[in-house]
Amino acid sequence: MANYEPPVTDYESIVENCTCAFCGCNCDDLDYLIKDGHVVGVRHACRLGASKIMEDMDQRLLVPMIRGEDGELAETDWDSALDKAAELIAGAVRPIFYGWSETSIETMHHGLELGELVGAVLDNQATICHGPSLQAVQNAGYPISTLGEVKNRADMCLYTGSNAMNSHPRHMARYSTFPRGYFRPRGRFDRTVVTLDPKYSDTAKMSDIWVGFEQNGDYEFYNAIRAVLKGKKLQKEFISGIPKEDVEELAEAMKNVQFGALFFGLGLTHTLSKQRNIDIAIQMVADLNSYTKWILMPMRGHFNVNGFNIFMAFETGFPYGVDFARGYQRYMNGETNTIDLLTRKECDVFMVIAADPGAHYPGGAVKHLAEIPVIQVDIHWGPSTEIADVVLPGSFVGVEVGGTSYRMDGVPIWMKKAIDKPETCRDDEWIIKEILERVKKIKAEQGALASK
């Protein structure tokens, strides 16, 4: 095979049961091979995960930086950088703290306290990724399970709008399709795998059934399945480009499994009907439960994107896009989300924690970002660095620092530390806490002045 790599033999120690800080699979079975304080090899991870862990020093942000009068980032000491960040935040009228999906819950705690103190908006990548999914969940329900239920019971796994083989490379291998489960002792052979996707993706290639309905045909297709489940005759010969007999056959097959699992990705969330696609997929799964067992699950992208939603929900009652400007929490889609606030040019200071807003934001939002102060907390140089006014180099959760995360199915995992961070970096948790303390101090001084 072309990409065969010889196993790493030159290492000093192994740290077992480490958790991958990449996709929402949060694989916690990795072995890190350590030499000279670095991870030189990773066992069990997929290529995405392994490369993220091993290339930790690539483009690594190592020292705090502040953008000077000349428009260039210049290295500085931690005190100056933190003071600058605190000063910006304390002086802000409409700050947004965005990102969080690639850091620990422990870090989020300090971020939330800071947000409540200054009246910020706290938001994460859900706002641009599975936000519509969560809106649909609020409309139609949320029948999920942990991934082990799928591994042990599922005889049908259905991927829709998700090319799991590329985006979550071990999802099929570890949780759904291939593993031997208690009631599925032969693993892959005991399951039917279905992919619904206009594209013949790598996941489709691994499937028993590929339904390549038309682009944007999702809603109509699910509607047709629901109609068949309810015993209706389909009127059209073709549904979203698929012969009606095939639709009927699939509906029948879905009804007759013992345990079905539907995994949906951004392909479903971001085509024409957006949250309506998820609405109807949820309703279809609810319908199917009158016949047999079905669950569904959004294929969450980052390793703690679900964690932020869970954390915010238990702390504030709302999952993302939470606005504290008025001294209490508000959550209004279209009003309190990052993109809305940026597009309306409301935001005046933007702190981005382990995320790349530039890459996925619409033009207007990006343009506004270029015009306001941006504080970046991250481990790698990225598009955010290009627009950042203060850069605070963090450390790598699950490698250099421990932290709590929530897998895509909500299972909490303690991601332990395996090696030390570069000496000049700081843990995200420490950085946000330091900013909080400094902002508190500024606020106290302002308060003392005002009362004089």
Next chain:
Amino acid sequence: MEYVLKNGIVYDPANKVAGEKKDVMFKDGKIVDSVSADAKVLDVTDKIVMPAGIDPHAHVAGPKLVVGRIYRPEDSRKGVTHKTDILRSESGFSIPSCPSTGYRYSRMGYGTVVEAAVPPLEAKHTHEEINSTPNLDIVPLSLFGNNWFVLQYAKQNQIEDLAGFIAAWLRLAKCYGVKIVNPCGSEAWGWGMNVHGLDDPAPYWDVTGREVVTALAKANEMLGLPHSVHVHPNDLGHPGNYPTTVSTMEALKDIEKNSTVRGQTMHLTHAQFHAYGGTSWRDADSGADYIADYVNNNDHVTIDVGQVTLDETTTMTADAPMEFDLYKLSGLKWANKDVELETAAGIVPVIYSGKAPVNSLQWAIGLELFLKVNDPWKVCLTTDHPNAGPFIRYPRIISWLMSNERRQEMMDNREVHPWSHRRTSLASLEREYDFNEIATITRAGPAKIYGFQDRGALTPGFNADIAVFDINPNDIDPSRNHEAIEKGFSSAMYTIKDGEILVKDGEIVKVVKSHTLWTDVKGMEEQEKRVMDRVMPDFTKYYTIKFENYQVHDKYLPNPIVTEVQAGK
């Protein structure tokens, strides 16, 4: 710091103090016999003084709650308050955010709450929420009734190994006791099925609810845990379910108690949901008599009620097949959360209305149970929060229990549907609780049922967890003043926790971190080792998480209170 609560009217049922005017003293966080002349005096002349409240069954922290909060922003939007100098902003009605939960219990004079359903796989999540809930000590119970290893031990009747498993798993999940929910039914839900009654086996496992409950109760007594098994029987919410409930109690009748700190070998939770007669919702009626008679005639069972409060709320339980039935009935949005090898969970919003015949019947059955169980030490006040209503309604329930007049009025003026009296005997029940009985069902009783040795009474040496209410018991007729009773119990004049004043005149004046109570069993090392040898291969094969990452590390319990138990003693 020393304090005297001066001249209050004290209700301390554990010490047989029923409405005596006396001083209560505390020092350095504990109740004491005497204090020095320097003690700070809090004048509570003619006010009610009780131990702080103990909620023996609620759902306040963990994965089900968070699913509720994520998918019901309409609930979170109710009850939003502005932050203050010391309080964070609140949110939620039936599923409040964690800080709101702590504040609201605290304002009602509560100091301890039992979180009744922790799936071990997600126990870290529960503990994270506990840590975000201030002013309350939280007592998590771990779910065992559908655990695959438990099903196997029960089937093979290996009680000693099962006891070892419980000891090990309480330590892994950092929980206090054993919860059983719809034994075998939640496992059947893994296939979209349920079991019906106590003798309907779980598919594949070929073990029945009877075998599981019995085995767990025996193992619980072998260990001598401070709490008994905590049982949510099969068939919850189904008309005609009272025989299943009675059989479940009977099944555990002969199990020998091995504890000096509690009286029961089984706690039947939210009994109201398990006390229905009839065959369908069309002919349903009350089965409260059968449950109450059993409890009155036997000493091995205690109950809490799960009183319907007639509110819009969010139901959530590990009895996931029941929740799906509820969804099919109401059509309101359905959430579900099954947990590998351990349990299931379902969540559905419900609108309990006094206009609805069924809800009114449920309301009346709950009250019947309170009024028909003679010994207040055997029955506790709960709403199975948030299932039958939010905990902030406890004061209203107290007002109903203390006033026959109010109950009759509600039936007469149709605040509740006539099914409330046509299909129950509520209209004929004149009993009214007195303050001492209220103190028993909200404080002393729950403390005894959980075997607490540090709270629930004003005994010297106990935690100074105290509530004072602005009610003069000698100058109020609760029968005629239900509104004043509700108001008085809603906002404590003082809530004192570990000797610190947290609430004054209904306002929170101090916010403190909560404690987490868990049980550490000693003396089962050999059995535990045998169990781990047997369990590990299956654990590795069938869970999707590594054992090292499964356990709850100490870091998740910054303020633990550990009850050490010597197994068999």
